[in-house]
Amino acid sequence: MNPKHMTSQWDQIKGRAKAIWNELADNDFRKADGSVDKLHSIIEERFGDSREAIRAKLDKFRLK
Secondary structure, three states, X not given: OOHHHHHHHHHHHHHHHHHHOOOOOHHXXXXXXXXXXXXXXXXXXXXXXXXXXXXHHHHHHHHO
């Protein structure tokens, strides 16, 4: 996968996550450092959602 596509995909995921969990801060995304797994861990810790619930919410939001 080329870096431009990865950046675009990360930007989409960040946008969806920010729309769902609007308390996420830029610092949370910096901590995730482009890693979806790290972002899931941050959301799990801050909001108590399970990884399965996080994935489902992100997928559902994408389909809207």
